[in-house]
Amino acid sequence: MAGPPPFRYILDTNQFSRQDLDFFLRQAEKLEEQRREDIFGMLEGKILASLFFESSTRTRLSFETAMLRLGGQVITTVGFQFSSISKGETLYDTMKMVEAYSDIAVIRHPVEGSSRIAAAAVSIPVINAGDGTGQHPTQALLDLYTIFRERGSPDGLRIAFIGDLKFGRTIHSLIHLLQHYNVEMIFISPLDLALPESYKKSLRKQNVSFEETEDMKEMWDCDVAYVTRIQEERFVDKNEFDRLKNSYSINRAFVQASRRNTLIMHPLPRVSELSTDVDDLPNAAYFRQAGYGVTVRMTLLLLCLGNFPEGQS
């Protein structure tokens, strides 16, 4: 049975209602419960075009693994070594070729809005795997699924977002999805990297409860902490960066001081903001998060292709 219309293409977190998200979470969970042997072969004979005009190994391999795990096949192109584009071909024309070759396409592109242009060009489903400073909806869905799998429905949870809230694309996308749930959001960051006003305005409009603080210890009262990198290149003053880097670094002792057994998430790659001594704590979810990424992308491929097994929805 095909998924509902919002899952015919995946371009933007805006395209999903609360009902869509609940449906999606149930589907992903059901898929994960199935034995691997039942799943393998669902997309036999189908081809995924994996179009990474910008390098993103983690995301690319996650999608390709998802397709192969379902028995499908993959054609890949990485970078603008993409020869016809260097000859001046438009994205529209490239997609018309891709449409002739494959059953579904995943696109990563440095220019915001590219995935929408790509989707408009063709009749096959297109999934946005990140376009410039724009959306990265499948990352947001896998983050949502991680919360759901590890802590149940987000309703009623207190969720901290830590680090670079100003530029962090994954945080912006996840905040957007969580507006559909009855959550409390705590934004923990240096003032210079605070959540932009436009996002706060949107949260107020949706009556989402949120707080802002510079104090890392607020994490201890949260069910979930979503940690991100603080990027050096954002700072004019190198000393300021070094000071913040250390104050926004989380280690094992700090996590264990939590009063709520806070689930630690991170989109990866991490650098110094999350110490490796956290890794073997049971509430360190970030490596499991990578695995859920495959489940989520398998679910999306099945929904987009209308190949979800009978009786699953």
Place this chain on the structure above:
Amino acid sequence: MAGPPPFRYILDTNQFSRQDLDFFLRQAEKLEEQRREDIFGMLEGKILASLFFESSTRTRLSFETAMLRLGGQVITTVGFQFSSISKGETLYDTMKMVEAYSDIAVIRHPVEGSSRIAAAAVSIPVINAGDGTGQHPTQALLDLYTIFRERGSPDGLRIAFIGDLKFGRTIHSLIHLLQHYNVEMIFISPLDLALPESYKKSLRKQNVSFEETEDMKEMWDCDVAYVTRIQEERFVDKNEFDRLKNSYSINRAFVQASRRNTLIMHPLPRVSELSTDVDDLPNAAYFRQAGYGVTVRMTLLLLCLGNFPEGQS
């Protein structure tokens, strides 16, 4: 049943007789008529070595898609990052390795004649996917198949070739195949980019009827117009290029003025010589052409490997 001997390797358009071409066109058409489920699995357990010493994403993905659609698998290498070659390995030695790994190889190489050297080194079938200024026979076969599928047998058709007839490798290869049919050829180009004398000599020898003109409107009396890019780098005088670029640019109104519902073909990528407002006209065949490319390469893989199903030939 294996195909006839001319399909044991694909190196040059010269290797085919009229009978071979007729056989090939029938096979490709039969393959296209089969349901996808019947086809999938024909090459299960076979491996294609996709050797692109020169980047050509369109051609590479077309071959890889063809192999995967038949249930086969692909190993790929792109560019001279090909490590053993950078250590001084010869193409002969590289091919001996490829022979040990795979069942069939496709090779794209910047040096003319490379595919012939590659084929001579090994006992597995080798397909030339373009070598330097030399041949690109599978492109010519897909162009021929496009004409056949869209307008029936080329016999009796009036076919225009437009643009850079001097350097256009795809045009030279297609002209060569069409000499086996009773066609009229119209060569439309600026004088500086006219068809080289050697090709005209060959056409006269074969008693192929042809005309040359600079006037684009001659296209209106043709059944097929094969359009190619005029490449800026061919011109010493930039102003001359700009003038020609505009005079050899085809738009919707111009196509609709045709008296013969002219089929518009293009090997792609296109730039300004073919306006996007032509795209949704029913006689704009160039995006379908890309799809026929997969069919044609599936047919060639099956013929080369002798795996064409019983009763098909």
Place this chain on the structure above:
Amino acid sequence: MAGPPPFRYILDTNQFSRQDLDFFLRQAEKLEEQRREDIFGMLEGKILASLFFESSTRTRLSFETAMLRLGGQVITTVGFQFSSISKGETLYDTMKMVEAYSDIAVIRHPVEGSSRIAAAAVSIPVINAGDGTGQHPTQALLDLYTIFRERGSPDGLRIAFIGDLKFGRTIHSLIHLLQHYNVEMIFISPLDLALPESYKKSLRKQNVSFEETEDMKEMWDCDVAYVTRIQEERFVDKNEFDRLKNSYSINRAFVQASRRNTLIMHPLPRVSELSTDVDDLPNAAYFRQAGYGVTVRMTLLLLCLGNFPEGQS
């Protein structure tokens, strides 16, 4: 039935006993005797992560071919374009991602010891495909298997190693494996490229009989000659290199002068040290060696994944 514990990961030639090697050789031979149709599908549904942080097309394609021939699938990444590593990710974190995606990983890395770090990070099997100046154990196993297939058990054989014995990684690894057999080793090289003292010490300790010489003709009394490249970059004096290059170059007449029908092996790529006029002699084994590489890697994949068919061991 799973292989014995030494085959749960492949990191170092040191991990194998004589018993392990005998077991391995029998398994590889049995696999080769099976019909291709019986083998295909053994690893259906499994995914190999092919992680080549350093380019090595021959080794990469050999492993990927092995996986595909068994019905498995492959995800690949080549070079440090590996995006998350360029963002500062550690190999440990990269491997945690790979573990979430795949069932087994092959790693090639420029830094010695990397494969051990990679293996320690994850619970899936990891195979070392060469790390820096360190080990390349699967090359040594395929060299051993080549001797076994072409000349039977190495016991009692007289084996010459020719060329750069100082830096040649494949020679060092093979010497190590052959210490488990009752062989005589003849090291033929210019003085400046002689086998390092540490290796000779180890051979003496194991009571392995060996001789050293600069005289190429010693090869004529050997059952096997393992030839390697003399690399120009090792020489300060260009004239010295040119002199040696010529004196350590093997051609057809030289091979035919052998009194023992010496088997000629080479890890490839070759340059001038081995003339192409040797290629079609029956005792030129180096291209068959490449094919055995696929057999050996198939065997290793099956053993590591515990998927060796019942009754095979």
